[in-house]
Amino acid sequence: MMRGMGGLSLAILLALATASCQTEDKSPQPRFTSYRHGPATTSAQNKAGHFIEFRSRYALTYGHTYVVFGRIDENGRVIDPQVAGLAPASPDPGPYILGHFVPVPATTGATDGDLEEQYRSASWRVMLSDSDYADVVAFIRKQQATSHLWQATVDNCNAWVGNIAAHMGYKVPGIWLRPQQFITELRQLNTA
Numbered sequence: 001m002m003r004g005m006g007g008l009s010l011a012i013l014l015a016l017a018t019a020s021c022q023t024e025d026k027s028p029q030p031r032f033t034s035y036r037h038g039p040a041t042t043s044a045q046n047k048a049g050h051f052i053e054f055r056s057r058y059a060l061t062y063g064h065t066y067v068v069f070g071r072i073d074e075n076g077r078v079i080d081p082q083v084a085g086l087a088p089a090s091p092d093p094g095p096y097i098l099g100h101f102v103p104v105p106a107t108t109g110a111t112d113g114d115l116e117e118q119y120r121s122a123s124w125r126v127m128l129s130d131s132d133y134a135d136v137v138a139f140i141r142k143q144q145a146t147s148h149l150w151q152a153t154v155d156n157c158n159a160w161v162g163n164i165a166a167h168m169g170y171k172v173p174g175i176w177l178r179p180q181q182f183i184t185e186l187r188q189l190n191t192a
Helices: 002-020 093-098 130-146 157-167 179-191
Strands: 031-035 049-057 064-072 078-084 104-107 120-128
Touching: 031 179, 049 130, 049 157, 049 179, 064 130, 064 157, 064 179, 078 130, 093 104, 120 130, 120 179, 130 157, 157 179
Parallel strands: 031 120
Antiparallel strands: 049 064, 049 120, 064 078
């Protein structure tokens, strides 16, 4: 009986992972900026200060969700961006594929393509006060120190970034969305 239940659980997890990959990404979505509890706009008008940007990017499979944070100057240019997200620790596809079934070692820093504009599929920048920024960065650092495994159906990049958004008091969509859809819905849930 237990063997049958384990197989059923594995089949359900695999079905959920597969279902999340069945939609296709759209063309790059507009970039949105908002203030901590204000409406999102597509305006490029930014004031200098601290920010966190929830991002998704295209990849060979279904994409990647991560955050970019730091400061922007008075012209809206990012100064020394920092990147955090959860992904398999190896660029080899083996651990990535295996991670759809069992947890694999993870990295929580930048991955290939995160800061390359041609791969950005959606983003939502939130401007933060100095104290809000310090709080968010402390949470990200704590999460980086304790996140050692990646698993596509439970501990994936959407869930990891969703924890940051939840810490900030935002509503978070389901973690089994494609990254572009996850970031778009995250913004829409919190700026409508």
